[in-house]
Amino acid sequence: MATLRNLKIKTGTCKRLVKEFHSYEKEVEREAAKTADMKGKGADPYDLKQQENVLAESRMMIPDCQKRLETSLAELKGTLICI
Numbered sequence: 001m002a003t004l005r006n007l008k009i010k011t012g013t014c015k016r017l018v019k020e021f022h023s024y025e026k027e028v029e030r031e032a033a034k035t036a037d038m039k040g041k042g043a044d045p046y047d048l049k050q051q052e053n054v055l056a057e058s059r060m061m062i063p064d065c066q067k068r069l070e071t072s073l074a075e076l077k078g079t080l081i082c083i
Contacts, residue, residue: 003083010076017069024061031055 035051043051 003079007076007079007083010072010079013072014069014076017065017072021062021065021069024058024065028055028058028062031058 031051031054035048035055038048038051
């Protein structure tokens with residue numbers, strides 16, 4: 001029974017991380033569009049720099065999330081092989 005429980009937990013983790021990964025991808029697209037719009041309108045340099053920092057931070061989250069997803073998938077595959 002614990003195996004089924006572990007399988008559900010690991011599957012749920014993978015599903016959550018896939019959603020999180022797609023969320024970060026959408027966020028990067030949204031922030032990139034906002035940054036381009038601000039550059040086009042000639043926004044205040046300070047505001048533009050802050051927006052670029054937000055965009056950079058969002059971009060840094062994608063590889064981290066992808067690494068956690070790959071780790072989670074490897075654990076799920078390991079659990080499936082043991083069954």
